[in-house]
Amino acid sequence: MGLGVDFRNTIAKRAAEEIHNGMVVNLGIGIPSLVPNHLPKNMMVMFHAENGITGMGPSPEKGMEDENLCNAGGFPVTLNPGGSYCDSTVAFGMIRRGRVDITILGSLQVSAQGDLANWIVPGKKVPGMGGAMELAQKARKVIVLMNHCDKAGNPKIVTSCTLPLTSAACVDMIITELAVFKVTPDGLLLTELFAPYDLQIVANRTECDFMVSDTIRKIAN
Amino acid sequence: MENPFGKVKTLEKVLEVFYNGMTLMFGGFGGVGSPPTLIDGILEKGIRDITLIGNDTGFPHIGIGKLVSQGRAIKVIASHIGSNPIAGKLMHEGRLEVEFSPQGILAERIRAGGVGLPAILSDIGMENELVSRNKPHFLLNGKDYLIETALTAEVSIVYAKKADPYGNLIYDKSARNTNPLVAMAGDITIAEVEEIVPLGSLDPNEIITPGVFVDHIIPSKGVNWKWAWE
Numbered sequence: 001m002g003l004g005v006d007f008r009n010t011i012a013k014r015a016a017e018e019i020h021n022g023m024v025v026n027l028g029i030g031i032p033s034l035v036p037n038h039l040p041k042n043m044m045v046m047f048h049a050e051n052g053i054t055g056m057g058p059s060p061e062k063g064m065e066d067e068n069l070c071n072a073g074g075f076p077v078t079l080n081p082g083g084s085y086c087d088s089t090v091a092f093g094m095i096r097r098g099r100v101d102i103t104i105l106g107s108l109q110v111s112a113q114g115d116l117a118n119w120i121v122p123g124k125k126v127p128g129m130g131g132a133m134e135l136a137q138k139a140r141k142v143i144v145l146m147n148h149c150d151k152a153g154n155p156k157i158v159t160s161c162t163l164p165l166t167s168a169a170c171v172d173m174i175i176t177e178l179a180v181f182k183v184t185p186d187g188l189l190l191t192e193l194f195a196p197y198d199l200q201i202v203a204n205r206t207e208c209d210f211m212v213s214d215t216i217r218k219i220a221n
Numbered sequence: 222m223e224n225p226f227g228k229v230k231t232l233e234k235v236l237e238v239f240y241n242g243m244t245l246m247f248g249g250f251g252g253v254g255s256p257p258t259l260i261d262g263i264l265e266k267g268i269r270d271i272t273l274i275g276n277d278t279g280f281p282h283i284g285i286g287k288l289v290s291q292g293r294a295i296k297v298i299a300s301h302i303g304s305n306p307i308a309g310k311l312m313h314e315g316r317l318e319v320e321f322s323p324q325g326i327l328a329e330r331i332r333a334g335g336v337g338l339p340a341i342l343s344d345i346g347m348e349n350e351l352v353s354r355n356k357p358h359f360l361l362n363g364k365d366y367l368i369e370t371a372l373t374a375e376v377s378i379v380y381a382k383k384a385d386p387y388g389n390l391i392y393d394k395s396a397r398n399t400n401p402l403v404a405m406a407g408d409i410t411i412a413e414v415e416e417i418v419p420l421g422s423l424d425p426n427e428i429i430t431p432g433v434f435v436d437h438i439i440p441s442k443g444v445n446w447k448w449a450w451e
Contacts, residue, residue, distance in 0.1 A: 050324060051250040051398045067253065067448060068382075068396035074251035074280075074304065075450050085394055087401045087429075088250070088276065089332050092325025096345075126312070127303025128277070131324035133346045168348055 007177040010194060010221055011145050013038040014175050015104055018143060024048050024094065026135055028105035029073050031145040035104055046082070048100055050131040052091045055083020072131070092131065096138045103139035105132070107146050107171075109161045112208040114171035114183035116144065117163035129166065136167035148176035148205050155207040157181070157188070178202050180217075181210060192217040222417060228388050228438050232262050235411050235437045238376055239268045246331065246374035246407055247275040248400030251304060252284030254392070256380040256413035258442045260287055272296040274331070274372055276324065276399050278305040283446045292316070298372065300324035304449075321351055326369055328402055333371035335405025335434070342366035377407025380441070381430070384414040385421070388435025389428045397429065404430045411437040 012034035019025055019039060026048045027033055036058065039045060047056040050072045057078035060066070065076035079085075094100055107118040116136050119129045136142055149155055157174060174181040179202045180192035188210035190202065195218060203210075222229065239245075245263075249255030255275075263271075264287060273294045278301075279286030288294055290307040296318040302308040311317035322330065323345045333341050342359055344366055346352030357368045379400040382393035390412055392400055404410050412435045 049395070051253070051395050053395050065450065066394065067444060068393040070251065070253050070395055070450075072250070074253065074448070079394075085392075085397055087397055088325065088328035088399045089402060092328060095325065125303075126309065128299060128301035128319075128321045129323055129346070129349075129352075130277075130301040130303075133323045133349070133352070134325045137345060164351075165349065167346075 006221070009034055009038070010219075011175050011177060014180060014192070014219065015143055015145055018102060018141070018173070019043070019045055021045070023101040024054070024099055026050070026095070026100050026103040026139065028103070030106045032104040032106060048091070048094060050088070050091050052086045052088060053077070053079065053083065054086070054094070055080045057083070092134055095131070095134050098138065098140055100135070100139045102141045102143060103135040104143045104145060105135065107144045107156070108150075109156050109158050109163050110144050110171050110174055111158055111161045112187045112210070113169050115161050115168045116142070116166045116171050117161040119166045120164045122164065132166050136170045141172045142170050143173045143175065144171050145175050148178045155205055157206045157208060159208040178205065184211075187211060189213055190216070192219055195220045222386070223420065224386055225420070226387055228436065229386055229417060230437045230439055232258060232439050235259070235439055236262050236266050238409055238411070239263055239266060241268060242270045243268070243376060244272045244274065244374045246372070246377040246403050247273065247285045248379040248398065248403040249279070249284050250276050250395070250398040252279040252286065252446070252448070254380050254396035254398050254400050255279065255284035256378050256441065257444050257446065258439065259378045259411060259413050260285060261445070264288060264291065264293070269293045270295050272298070274298045274374055275403070276327065277301040278308040280304050280449055281307050283448065289317070296320070298322060298327070300327050323352060328399055330369050330372045331399065331402045331406045334373035335402055338371055340368050340370045343369045373406045373408065375408050377403045377410040379404045379410065379412050381412050381414045383416045383418050383423060384412055384435070384438045385418055385423050385432070386438070387420060388412060388432030388438055389423055390414070390430040390432070390435065391423060391427055392429055401430050405434045409436050410434055411439065413439050413441045415441050415443075
């Protein structure tokens with residue numbers, strides 16, 4: 001079930017549509033890190049990093065790295081005009097105070113209620129929550145980008161998460177290589193399908209029930 | 222270099238404040254902004270049974286990760302250990318106690334300790350057993366909160382770009398991260414700095430940590446590890 005770069009970019013491109021001029025956006029690792037590549041060149045977006053950067057720019061050219069200018073994953077970045085540095089409390093103040101418009105992150109499971117489980121695989125990996133709980137709970141909009149199923153083919157969109165929750169009822173939108181869902185008070189609503197998939201394939205690979213929008217947008221790959 | 226406050230020291234001199242079984246708080250995020258010369262000094266002095274408090278456990282050969290991967294810590298209070306597999310291994314073997322705290326709340330607990338407050342109220346991770354376990358609740362204006370206790374340490378170590386002889390500090394880009402908070406929370410705070418500049422040469426408007434919080438200053442020998450991206 002591994003996804004090629006193209007699928008990852010299809011997901012990232014769709015997520016980029018959610019970003020508007022002037023927004024403050026925090027990106028997780030993996031597919032979310034591809035999102036900036038799909039934004040219009042002239043769009044002003046302030047990318048936020050938990051380690052105290054607002055206005056993060058792309059990776060520097062090889063040889064131009066600054067060891068004291070890295071993203072939260074520890075990799076060298078640059079600073080865009082208008083960017084700033086702050087300490088960790090201020091970086092998280094922006095999150096808890098509701099100043100981060102969107103966080104885009106990966107996940108292990110998401111439930112029909114928008115519960116997010118993305119930080120522990122019991123008995124295997126307990127890396128710690130890092131800043132994920134604050135981002136999931138307090139960013140104004142939480143978008144999950146992930147493979148529709150895990151490597152063993154098990155659905156990752158589930159009736160109820162079996163993995164420990166990062167945060168309950170926090171996800172607003174799920175984008176996979178098959179479809180786009182909005183999380184509503186009544187459960188998941190499928191709004192978009194990626195070619196060449198159809199509703200039956202999505203239903204087969206999704207554990208929980210979901211509603212289907214009256215008008216489904218079909219997105220070509 | 223003038224040293225009117227007696228704060229500028231040699232590494233050998235400041236190593237006298239470290240001892241087995243101590244609580245040690247460190248600045249840095251994934252090793253960025255962690256003081257390499259002090260960490261090596263602590264290693265070489267053979268200090269062990271340390272309780273470490275800081276954002277994360279770095280990488281096995283980077284930052285505070287060096288102390289962790291050589292088994293010098295008995296407990297870590299951090300938000301993340303994922304980039305240091307040895308920390309995870311020691312935890313699973315029962316040789317390292319790990320207390321996880323959500324990253325921003327950990328930073329606020331350190332800040333609270335640093336500014337003389339006993340605790341903060343938080344609504345982060347309340348439904349999560351790992352976060353809420355053994356923590357008292359407080360009802361404020363009809364809403365339930367966790368009481369997150371402040372953190373202080375016997376010694377804090379930080380990394381800064383410049384210090385003057387009073388210990389006024391400015392930091393470099395994202396290497397600031399937890400350093401200004403950690404600097405306030407130590408009973409004794411040691412700043413390792415890239416450059417020591419004459420008194421009066423730092424722009425007072427740009428000083429991030431006032432020297433009031435800094436007890437000792439040592440010059441850094443610079444980062445001597447290879448970064449994960451190199």
